[in-house]
Amino acid sequence: MLGCFPKMRGILPTFCLVLGLAFSTQANLILHDDSFQPDHILRVTAQNYSQACMDRYSVLVNGSSPGPELRLQEGKVSWIRVYNDMEDSNVTMHWHGLSAFAAPFSDGTPMASQWPIAPGHFFDAEVRPEIGYAGTYFYHSHVGFQGVTAVGPLIVEPADPSPFEYDEERVILLSDFFAKTDDVIEEGLTSSNFTWSGETGAVLVNGQGRLATNATGACSLAAISVEPGKTYRLRFIGATALSFVSLALEGHNLFEIIEADGHYTKPVKTDYLQISSGQRYSVLLKAKTEEELQQAESRQFYFQITTLGRPAVLTTFAVLEYSSPTATDLKTVPATPPLPVANVTYGWMDYALESYFPDTDFPTAAEVTRRIVINVHQNISTHTVWLQSGYDWMETFPKSPYLVDLYQGNLDLDASYKRAIESGLGFDNLTRLYPAQINEVLEIVWQNQGAVNNGGLENHPFHGHGRHYYDIGGGDGLYNPEENEKRLNGTHPVIRDTSVLYSYRKKTTPLAPSGWRAWRIRVTNAGVWMMHCHILQHMVMGMQTVFAFGDQEAVMAQSGPIEGGYLVYGGSAYGNSTYSPLVQHFF
Template identity: 90%
Template sequence: MLRCFPTTRGLLPLFCSILGLAISAQAHLYRHDESFQPDHILRVTAQNYSQACMDRYSVLVNGTSPGPELRLQEGKVSWIRVYNDMEDSNVTMHWHGLSAFAAPFSDGTPMASQWPIAPGHFFDAEVRPEIGYAGTYFYHSHVGFQAVTAVGSLVVEPAQPSPYEYDEERIILLSDYFAKTDKEVEEGLLSSNFTWSGETGAVLVNGQGRLATNATGACSLAAIEVEPGKTYRLRFIGATALSFVSLAIENHDAFEIIEADGHYTKPAKTDYLQISTGQRYSVLLKTKTEAELQEAKSRQFYFQLTTLGRPAVLTTFAVLEYPSPTATDLKTVPSPPPLPIANVTYGWMDYALEPYYPNTDFPTAAEVTRRIIINVHQNISSHTVWLQSGYDWMETFPKSPYLVDLYKGELDLAASYQRAMESGDGFDNQTRLYPAQINEVLEIVWQNQGAVNNGGLENHPFHGHGRHFYDIGGGDGLFDPVENEKRLNGTHPVARDTSVLYSYRKKTTALAPSGWRAWRVRVTNAGVWMMHCHILQHMVMGMQTVFAFGDQEAVMAQSGSIDGGYLVYGGSAYGNSTYNPLVQHFF
């Protein structure tokens, strides 16, 4: 029987008659009292914190940035309790790359899939990575600019042995440093007197780094410790806010990519990586033997990181450290840099990476039921915004989350779908949704255009929530499906969750096409899913879209009945210091 419960914070509306429609499973409600022990606990605070030898008021996870490393198991449910210990800010936690494998209200996208966690409250997220998704992920807040520091690594351990052998692994999480606080950045970006955040002050490695690149200072570079003659799996995580990074290691020119965004790939050799915010790669690195180290006359080598596609080039460093009888120098940065300063490689690894296991689910062109072209550009009117199909999307647009409205019977997806079909571009401008029906096969094309006011262009790493998409490539100019199908012939696209829409030039004429990125998505996971540029500044300025997969019946049938405690801000599904939450167990 479906149950709706009052809370200590007011009586919930009785949604039972609405929620009882098309329910395929009974509710499984449990009181998460003192007897319940979550697998992981994340406590979010806001406080002064030192990075790059600079103090900044920042949102932290368990008192640090990055927060603690999480390890989950394929096929196993993990409960992650997220406390919002801030006094005046909401928070969510998004499991980047694992969106569809969380319970429906655990995706962490405020005002799309769920209410945010109110100050002084906590939320128990239920996450079950599916078999076949062992790999490298991360978690971060999805509220405003908080993810610049409220971030941490997440690794999904395989149920079966890895197809690749290696001795040890290391996590290398890249993040940005900004001197302005989150509040200052957001207010400047959203103001009618637009104020840019400023460029990245430093690209940090595992939270460490320096602002200055050509001097000795008190702030240490990050050290990645390795031993001679071993094979390491280096898990690179692009948790930057803005930076698109080219990365290489001095005197180590034999990377072998084995994973992209949580999926094993066939080995692909490269001497450098391009990592945009949201992307992850695992590479195998064979360290130097003792004899090679003696020949090199060095036991430390520099990681060189260069920002790409920005007005000013920033080059920063970390250290690959071998055991040494003397202390490693983590204070000095090389001048000049040991490696050439990198430029953007447009289409890096496009059409080249292949899945390790056959992608038997890859939709062919003949299976595509609908192509959605999303034109993206900047516009300046009363505010500076990023538009998709002529509209921005911000957390302030819907009065309550789409998924909540759907369960309350206040969002008519059938009517939204009809409007989207009549629009000609698949977009419903009333709800600002891209609705799709279960079993459709979508070809989603992100088309870069010159800014309305000055023709300016930027690179955009687009991230899809929900199940991973098949990246079918990118190119300059206007998307041509016939020509791209020719390029796809004989290739084996990989499943990704983040890929780069390149600009190919700094400026063009207003609204002129200059670069595209295309995905194929088989619509199987009913729900409300964000698809957005992962540059935090662009997200704040509206560069987000929302897809609704399936109708009310499909969404409800997939999740079963929903307790009313999820449907109000601060409802009974959210605990606090005096109240144990009533939590739905979906798996």
């Protein structure tokens, strides 16, 4: 069967697709025929699409970017059908920040946890947000560079009332615009003749914006409409491909952070946000009263968005608008930014954000069974790659997904774990896995290093799939566990799924340590989980890491036996125009 699988972007021959039907059984399966109605339908296409007054061939969800907003209920199963209507590309859909440990083939990570959705096929994802995970998320394709446009907001509504009072909410999704197409960018990044994607042309808000920021233009800025005197929950989603931004709002009082990455936090006041790719924050904003507006010069105010840590600073805008007898001007941006242009605040909100609800499960240093230090740096040889502990990981490395191999008995995690321990790094270079056993407590340290060739450094937003981790902070130089334990004293680390490994400087001596980020994780959710930099360019260039939690027995005990249609590319768990899929209901 392995010989049937072509390049990730290729079309699988028809005979390989139907072979999956031979594995089907009727045990614990439900035929998702015309009588089955999914809760949400996403159709993925590739076509010309206009953003920032530029036409670009892009991967879209339901014909737009961003795609439709999904609303799921905490603790309730939702079925999301994803159609791949493209003719020559695979796709997956990842529910960013939501754990899929009990429905392992719904995580959306190709060649790690599942086969991608073949052209002309569809997949029904079973998603049940855990209790305690009400908050702000998003979905995106996890194939190549598709996630730059194949993206949309996902909101998990609470089973119980929110601990915070507000009148209404607004979703503000940030994304990047690149003039080059996905194929051109991927080819340039992975070629021996390395070609950079170029910097982002614009940071878009809810898909709107424009390239030029110092004059009037045909493209409208995004408008966030509010009414005087109301309190709003603003849900910010960092769905950028590359951009790490600072965001502030002209003429208003402080933001009050109440959520980070899907978890309520104790309120923290701030006059700006730093949002990396993959991160989400909710803030409360008190709108101006009508009396305050009458004293103001305008009824519209600028959100000012500044890119951080890049060779050139890009400042873009959106508009907060109050109802007015005259139309809001969405064509003009200020010739001079109304707010100071921001720089990176290293360690922003580290040790400051705390969980709103009491948390007794935080692992202490004494409980840590292993510390895994993952050195991160760039290397230029025949190709330009990003390495973790000396290795890159790309979708083309495994011949079939790790989770599929695990269920088919082709991956011996006991042997992999033994090799990883013997390596002294916790890493098995044969499988390129970081294996761990159930009930271990891991301290995972991401250690930034200067590039091999020139000492260059960058900021990296690291995202963990599976259950969220405790972020225990970051700092300059080399990680010192004793010193960090002193900094943790009296704090209550928040649970996150994306946090920033800072560079602290642009260059250093090659391989010299320059910044670290540390997490603690209780290994309870068996499965194969990606942990990777969320910058799409870096992912394409190998900045992905795969953890395997538990052995074959632990995975099967958690999810039960798997029907064979999930184990074959284009198998019977993936429907198409000629047959309905046989789907396991895990919950």
